[in-house]
Amino acid sequence: MARTIQSLERAAAMLRLLAGGERRLGLSEIAASLDLAKGTAHGILRTLQQEGFVEQDPASGRYQLGAELLRLGNSYLDVHELRARALVWADDLARASGESVYLGVLHQQGVLIVHHVFRPDDSRQVLEVGAMQPLHSTALGKVLAAYDPVAHTEAAEGERRSYTARTVTELKEFEGVLDLVRARGWAADVEETWDGVASLAAPIHDRRRMPVGAVGVTGAVERVCADGTLRPELVAAVRDCARAVSRDLGAGRF
Structure with missing residues (x-):
């Protein structure tokens, strides 16, 4: 060796x-x-x-x-096919939703943010490309854990830290959450990672129908949710974006 x-x-x-x-x-x-x-x-x-x-x-x-x-990171990201295919669709999702859009992939027991579109308003925001998010509590992470066997193993066997009072840390309950994600095709995070913040995400598949990433929106709970539930129009917009990127990667219709 x-x-x-x-x-x-x-x-x-x-x-x-x-x-x-x-x-x-x-x-x-x-x-x-x-x-x-x-x-x-x-x-x-x-x-x-x-x-x-x-x-x-x-x-x-x-x-x-x-x-x-x-500079080096952007050179890598620019040749990353997933990011390249998602650029236009992510911009469209940010405009349609009025919220920040994130594109994430599995990396070292977490979610690596490879693309971030700012919320389309005049507020001050910080670019989070290159940031890491947890698998077990974020919407992006739950999507990856639900559809990617490697991500599932990392999330199930790794530490599931409690970030807020809503974070799911028990394995049995977490597996139930993933079952729900697979059943409805998208994941949610309502104040499970950050107080006052909600997000939702959907999976992106490649030409082999393998999960290669996730795309989602994140914003204040009062904007992303209505009457205690995620706004259905946002769910539809995120799923449409994920399907569009998947089609561009050769996944076909689904």
Whole structure:
């Protein structure tokens, strides 16, 4: 078995650590989190900074991901067939629904957001391409877990963290949720991941009829729901979008 290169492993771990946080991290925090000597951590950070993968805030001295990673990530995403096929349909869904649209795929025990269309209003929003979402509580994640056997295993065997009082964490109840998703063809998340936020999603299939991703809308509960239930016109719009992308990927009519 080929030996791995320790310095590259440490650099990758450092990038994942910075990607997972909601704030900049200092040298001491990074070194402690990765169980590294400060000198070692500083050397890796300095190299990553020189290559543009990490940036250091001049005022605080703290570190964050750099623009070069975004450039590389966008290069990958641009050649990703799923994203390419979904671009126009996702834009149409955002206009029709008035809400944010997300396209997600299975990645490392979670949902990787590969495309994000902003809610079509003048509000300030943050691009979430590259963000990770949990499988067990989000609408995108439930769709993947319901239709993709690998995602199902990850969600069933992995940690199902409780994010709000509504999060389903017990395995038997979670399996019941997935049965419902498969029965109706779409998934919901009403304040199960974030308080005050609701979302719904539907599966995307390829030419082999295999699940390759999910598309959905997310917004405030009072906009996405009516009388305590998800608005049927939004459900229809999301399902139509998923079918359109699937057809473009060669799935045919269904």
